[in-house]
Amino acid sequence: MIRVGVVGASGWADGSHLPALKGLPEYEVTAVATTNQASADRVAKAHGVPHAFADAAMLAAHPDVDLVVVSVRVTRHAAVIRAALEAGKHVVSEWPLAVGEQEARELTDAAEAAGVSHAVVLQGHHSPSVRFVADLVAEGRIGTLESAALIAAGDPFGGTSIPADLAWSLDAAAGNSILTIMAGHFLATLERVAGRFTEVSARLPRLHERVRVAGTERTEANGAPDQVLLHGLLESGATASATIHGGHARVADGFLLKLAGSTGTLTATPADGAAYIHWGDWEIRVDGELLAVPDSYRTVPASVPAGTPAHIAALYQDVAAAITEGRRPDPDFADGLRYHRLLAAIERSAATASPQQVP
Known part of the structure; x- marks a missing residue:
């Protein structure tokens, strides 16, 4: 059983990640975090989650959390991801991974150095x-x-x-x-x-x-x-x-x-x-x-609601299998970095009115 802490649980994650995880036998949601304690407590009560935090770093450091889900504004991704990596936890980050290619490269390097599983939510x-x-x-x-x-x-x-x-x-x-x-x-x-x-x-x-x-x-x-x-x-x-x-x-x-x-x-x-x-x-x-x-x-069980939670649940199935098998999840941070490089090439082409190679 993989114990999960969800950061940003009162937003997009409330109708997607939490229902997806709840329907998968491989996972147990043990902690949630939001920007204030009152909203964290509400989400925890609604989903039957034992721990609620207003501090993402406290959630990441908790011994009942094995994997941290990052579902906050893009500008806050890096801080939450780094807190999870410093605590030695696996990480699943919403897309975009970062605010740009440089930050995505730094987060990918940090995740590789931490030796944990890391995935980005490109559920397609x-x-x-x-x-x-x-x-x-x-x-x-x-x-x-x-x-x-x-x-x-x-x-x-x-x-x-x-x-x-x-x-x-x-x-x-x-x-x-x-x-x-x-x-x-x-x-x-x-x-x-x-x-x-x-x-x-x-x-x-x-x-x-x-x-x-x-x-x-x-x-x-x-x-x-x-x-x-x-x-x-x-x-x-x-x-x-x-x-x-x-x-x-x-x-x-x-x-x-x-x-x-x-x-x-x-x-x-x-x-x-x-x-x-x-x-x-x-x-x-x-x-x-x-x-x-x-x-x-x-592959997703009927216990997962149809719609957006289903494809996210399929990604979580792959993450669980990757952790068990000692392989890389699909897509991982390196894949996320590659897509950031594609977007950067698009921006360069638009700025220069010329074709650009995708690294």
């Missing part, structure tokens, strides 16, 4: 639909992959208004934008099925100088991009393109993924019509034929 890697499509491509179901194209909604980032709880994201230094959050998740998922980018050409249009905070008459200066446009080359020699457009809603209209091969074409859209590419099941067609994802790709 463990989606049954994603793994099924990756296998179809690898097995040659559409022949040799020649091009991959993705159109995806980046809502609620990039519109003329933004929810009040995300208004802080308008500061580019916050590390929480349509590029870092949405493009990071979407491109990691795209690479999982199509292969890695080796070169990118990109644009990061900023259409709105000021953005209204939803539910108020207040506007805030916008320092983040509103769209992500890119095309590039994959390791296989195939081409790839992605258009991630901003808007006002939460998951307004999902995505369209098209993989064109030498003998066939695969398309994927959200099964429920409005889900991010890394969240829900896909409707998958090869040359128009609808394909069902085999049950063998679904």
Whole structure:
């Protein structure tokens, strides 16, 4: 049994990580931490967790914690991760791993030196639909992959208004934008099925100088991009393109993924019509034929709620197996660093209007 402490338990983790962990027999949530003791106590009581803290370092140091989950604002990731590593604990960090490539490299080096298991929550890697499509491509179901194209909604980032709880994201230094959050998740998922980018050409249009905070008459200066446009080359020699457009809603209209091969074409859209590419099941067609994802790709027990907790639970299953088997989780901090380098290459290309190699 792996004993888990969740930092940031009253936010995103409350409806994703905690239900995922509760439904897995490999784990027991023994501690939670939030920014104040009252909210930590409330979350602990609601989930039947014995220990509650207002200090992440105290949670990490507690002897009843083997693994620390980092689910706080990106600007706080480094401090919490370092506290966990100093305490010799395994770490699972939400994406983005860090506020930029340099910090991601420092955290990766520190995690490697600590000799613990470390993983980053790019849950698209463990989606049954994603793994099924990756296998179809690898097995040659559409022949040799020649091009991959993705159109995806980046809502609620990039519109003329933004929810009040995300208004802080308008500061580019916050590390929480349509590029870092949405493009990071979407491109990691795209690479999982199509292969890695080796070169990118990109644009990061900023259409709105000021953005209204939803539910108020207040506007805030916008320092983040509103769209992500890119095309590039994959390791296989195939081409790839992605258009991630901003808007006002939460998951307004999902995505369209098209993989064109030498003998066939695969398309994927959200099964429920409005889900991010890394969240829900896909409707998958090869040359128009609808394909069902085999049950063998679904490893999460029924005790885990459907929706976002399911793919996060699949990641936690891999982390538990990695700890038991003495191998690296997928994806780990080194993979997270690689995706930070991809985003940095996109930013360099947009700034210089020239193609950039992806390290």
